[in-house]
Amino acid sequence: MRRLFSNPSLAIGMIATLIFLAIGVLSLVWTPFPIEQIDISRRFLGITAEHWLGTDNLGRDMASLVMSGTWTSFLVAAIAVVIGMGVGVPLGLTAAAWGGPVEWQVLRLSDFLFAFPAVIVAILITALAGPGASNAIIAIGIFNIPVFARVARGGALSIATLDFVAAGRLAGLGNAMIAWRHLLPNIMSLLIVQGTIQMSLGILSEAGLSYIGLGTQPPATSLGLMLKDAQGLFLIHPWLTLVPGLAIVAIVIALNIAGDGLRDALDPRLRQGNPNVLA
Amino acid sequence: MSLLEVSGLSIRFGSTEVVSGMSFVIARGERFGIIGESGSGKTLTSLAIAGLLPDGAAMDGVITLDGTPLPRREREMAKLRGKRIGMVFQEPMTALNPLMRVRDQVGEAIRLNIEGGATHVEVPKLIEEVGLEPRHRERYPHQLSGGQRQRVMIAIALAGQPDLLIADEPTSALDLITQRKVLDLIAEICARRQMALLFISHDLKAVARLCTRVAVMHRGRLVESGEIGQVFSAPEQDYTQKLVAASRFEVRLQDRPPIGGTLLEVDGVTRDYRQNGFLFMAGRPLRAVDDVRFTIAQGECLALVGPSGCGKTTLAKIIVGLDRATSGSVRLGGVSYHGSDLPKALRRDISLVFQDPFGSFNPRLTIGDSLGEPLRLEPGLSAAELQARLVESVQAVGLHEDMLARYPHEFSGGQRQRLAIARALVTRPKLLVLDEPVSALDVSVRGEVLALLAKLQAEFGLTYLIISHDLDMVAAMADRVLVMEAGKIVEEGKPEQIFAAPQHRLTRDLVAARLPDID
Numbered sequence: 001m002r003r004l005f006s007n008p009s010l011a012i013g014m015i016a017t018l019i020f021l022a023i024g025v026l027s028l029v030w031t032p033f034p035i036e037q038i039d040i041s042r043r044f045l046g047i048t049a050e051h052w053l054g055t056d057n058l059g060r061d062m063a064s065l066v067m068s069g070t071w072t073s074f075l076v077a078a079i080a081v082v083i084g085m086g087v088g089v090p091l092g093l094t095a096a097a098w099g100g101p102v103e104w105q106v107l108r109l110s111d112f113l114f115a116f117p118a119v120i121v122a123i124l125i126t127a128l129a130g131p132g133a134s135n136a137i138i139a140i141g142i143f144n145i146p147v148f149a150r151v152a153r154g155g156a157l158s159i160a161t162l163d164f165v166a167a168g169r170l171a172g173l174g175n176a177m178i179a180w181r182h183l184l185p186n187i188m189s190l191l192i193v194q195g196t197i198q199m200s201l202g203i204l205s206e207a208g209l210s211y212i213g214l215g216t217q218p219p220a221t222s223l224g225l226m227l228k229d230a231q232g233l234f235l236i237h238p239w240l241t242l243v244p245g246l247a248i249v250a251i252v253i254a255l256n257i258a259g260d261g262l263r264d265a266l267d268p269r270l271r272q273g274n275p276n277v278l279a
Numbered sequence: 280m281s282l283l284e285v286s287g288l289s290i291r292f293g294s295t296e297v298v299s300g301m302s303f304v305i306a307r308g309e310r311f312g313i314i315g316e317s318g319s320g321k322t323l324t325s326l327a328i329a330g331l332l333p334d335g336a337a338m339d340g341v342i343t344l345d346g347t348p349l350p351r352r353e354r355e356m357a358k359l360r361g362k363r364i365g366m367v368f369q370e371p372m373t374a375l376n377p378l379m380r381v382r383d384q385v386g387e388a389i390r391l392n393i394e395g396g397a398t399h400v401e402v403p404k405l406i407e408e409v410g411l412e413p414r415h416r417e418r419y420p421h422q423l424s425g426g427q428r429q430r431v432m433i434a435i436a437l438a439g440q441p442d443l444l445i446a447d448e449p450t451s452a453l454d455l456i457t458q459r460k461v462l463d464l465i466a467e468i469c470a471r472r473q474m475a476l477l478f479i480s481h482d483l484k485a486v487a488r489l490c491t492r493v494a495v496m497h498r499g500r501l502v503e504s505g506e507i508g509q510v511f512s513a514p515e516q517d518y519t520q521k522l523v524a525a526s527r528f529e530v531r532l533q534d535r536p537p538i539g540g541t542l543l544e545v546d547g548v549t550r551d552y553r554q555n556g557f558l559f560m561a562g563r564p565l566r567a568v569d570d571v572r573f574t575i576a577q578g579e580c581l582a583l584v585g586p587s588g589c590g591k592t593t594l595a596k597i598i599v600g601l602d603r604a605t606s607g608s609v610r611l612g613g614v615s616y617h618g619s620d621l622p623k624a625l626r627r628d629i630s631l632v633f634q635d636p637f638g639s640f641n642p643r644l645t646i647g648d649s650l651g652e653p654l655r656l657e658p659g660l661s662a663a664e665l666q667a668r669l670v671e672s673v674q675a676v677g678l679h680e681d682m683l684a685r686y687p688h689e690f691s692g693g694q695r696q697r698l699a700i701a702r703a704l705v706t707r708p709k710l711l712v713l714d715e716p717v718s719a720l721d722v723s724v725r726g727e728v729l730a731l732l733a734k735l736q737a738e739f740g741l742t743y744l745i746i747s748h749d750l751d752m753v754a755a756m757a758d759r760v761l762v763m764e765a766g767k768i769v770e771e772g773k774p775e776q777i778f779a780a781p782q783h784r785l786t787r788d789l790v791a792a793r794l795p796d797i798d
Contacts (some may be wrong), residue, residue, distance in 0.1 A: 089714040140597040162639075163635055167631075167633070167639060167652070168652060170626065170653065171652040171654075171656060172656050173652070185641070186642065188640070
């Protein structure tokens with residue numbers, strides 16, 4: 001644990017991410033104003049004591065919207081990462097442990113999924129089921145599957161050549177047990193790092209999907225949706241665009257810094273400060 | 280007048296001192312060896328002399344070349360390297376640029392170090408001097424064998440006509456026959472060029488063959504130094520005595536159960552590997568093991584020797600059930616199998632001990648979990664019986680049962696190899712296949728592990744199949760030796776008989792390449 005926080009970029013990234021997450025969680029129980037409260041009479045207010053970040057074109061409180069939007073972004077990206085890991089990692093491990101035709105099929109499947117960017121999947125789902133946050137989750141989740149499958153397979157392949165995996169096979173372990181006991185625990189750090197990176201990509205994708213109207217729908221809000229609402233007013237009221245835009249940038253940077261820090265902290269090659277490696 | 284003088288050399292990483300107070304002198308044209316185990320600081324010492332210490336290393340002490348201290352500035356040091364000091368590294372594949380032809384790499388070294396050097400004259404001369412043929416000049420590193428690559432490295436080191444050649448374990452990545460040739464080449468070049476040599480190795484015999492003076496390092500300190508004959512024949516320090524004794528492989532003949540009937544029979548085993556061809560027109564298959572037949576008797580110790588790539592590890596994998604023979608079969612206790620179809624009931628009768636003690640344990644599992652894994656082959660053991668079996672096997676290899684709760688990284692290489700043997704013993708097997716059981720270990724623990732293997736054989740009546748390229752170890756352990764080349768068994772016999780009167784060309788080469796015993 002001390003090792004984790006001795007890494008400054010990890011500490012900064014983690015703390016910043018946790019602050020945003022806390023703000024998002026807080027929005028579930030309390031926001032300064034209800035986000036769906038429309039009051040045209042108080043629209044386009046600047047920063048005031050009452051409205052910390054002003055109000056938008058419908059008189060909604062910007063601070064409340066940003067809080068709620070942050071939560072939507074985190075939720076969508078996190079569930080999408082869970083979907084990607086839940087399907088992708090078993091696929092990747094299966095490919096590495098069984099090999100041969102199974103591996104070929106998994107690779108072709110992931111090539112197939114890679115061919116559809118999140119936007120295309122979202123358009124497809126929207127055409128079938130209508131727009132909404134849950135559809136954005138599914139679209140980004142599907143996009144995450146091949147990413148995790150590739151990372152899991154790559155990591156597992158390099159572990160699979162080590163002698164302890166052969167020892168496990170000698171002990172009569174089947175492919176599934178090899179994957180569970182020997183491969184998965186040793187690629188965990190890789191997956192955690194990739195998960196952080198996919199989180200930040202997911203937040204960007206969610207913003208993008210909401211911006212083109214395929215993600216979160218009003219009265220719920222997300223940072224991408226706020227951008228979309230504000231874009232027509234950008235020249236007159238740039239503040240309305242800047243607030244959600246900067247919020248997205250800050251969250252993504254925080255997650256990326258945390259991801260880089262995690263990689264440095266978890267990478268066993270960088271971890272052991274063992275001078276004997278040379279001799 | 281001495282060429283190189285090192286006095287009070289200390290190297291620190293942060294607060295840990297890895298080399299402390301090293302002092303030695305190398306005269307012109309002298310061949311000086313540094314011996315030590317991994318982690319003893321011998322490589323760092325050589326890097327300090329070449330000014331190539333890694334980032335984060337702090338150096339104290341004075342190194343003088345021809346009476347002038349080595350410059351601290353990298354620019355001046357870079358000029359000195361190459362012109363005055365040549366280096367040959369351990370791993371010839373990574374030390375050469377894979378995208379440059381041999382001719383260009385050697386030529387580059389000449390251009391950088393000799394002003395107005397005519398590369399078209401010098402390169403062929405150097406290539407010839409290191410014993411390569413002219414056609415090798417046009418090749419890329421991957422088109423050369425390990426020994427040829429090391430010769431190219433030597434040619435590059437010689438390009439600047441240095442006064443001192445530093446060779447850091449130049450032969451440890453090579454097989455026995457090539458090793459001997461490269462050592463002979465280095466000796467010959469040093470003699471011809473009147474060049475001083477700093478030779479770093481863990482192999483006492485190689486140092487004895489090459490050097491006139493030697494320094495022994497242990498845990499960053501100089502233990503003993505002096506004339507080679509004196510240090511090796513009458514070592515003064517305890518550590519040196521231990522090292523010299525360990526290099527002799529005197530494995531005692533204990534009371535062993537008599538050799539019984541046939542335990543395992545290998546009958547015409549062949550293994551082909553498909554080579555990648557274009558679409559369905561597969562290339563001609565590569566035959567790794569070719570119609571091999573032999574038997575192992577109960578309680579016997581059979582050794583399989585051969586150069587790297589001769590198929591001995593593939594054969595071992597088929598016997599233990601990790602790979603599948605293309606044709607032919609193996610019979611164990613009357614049951615016939617082809618490799619990976621080895622029935623589960625028989626798996627517990629065969630165990631494998633791996634070569635690399637660092638890769639053979641899952642870093643995320645405790646030793647107890649790893650050791651208990653093979654016991655899945657014996658269903659119906661209660662938790663208490665299981666624990667008893669683990670304790671029994673750990674104690675059999677001379678370790679304490681408390682170690683079961685610890686993780687692999689807490690153990691040294693020798694301890695891990697003992698634990699790997701414990702894991703192999705936990706199912707009480709009849710046959711133990713040992714794939715290079717000591718080649719990844721330090722010299723001083725090799726003897727211990729071999730003695731342990733001999734003791735276990737006497738105690739439990741085990742049968743061993745030892746796979747190795749180390750003839751000294753085989754001579755000490757084996758009852759019978761099989762020599763393998765290109766997938767075929769070319770010679771068979773008792774070790775004394777094979778080493779005294781080798782018949783096959785390969786066996787003769789192997790025996791001739793054996794370095795003379797130190798005395």
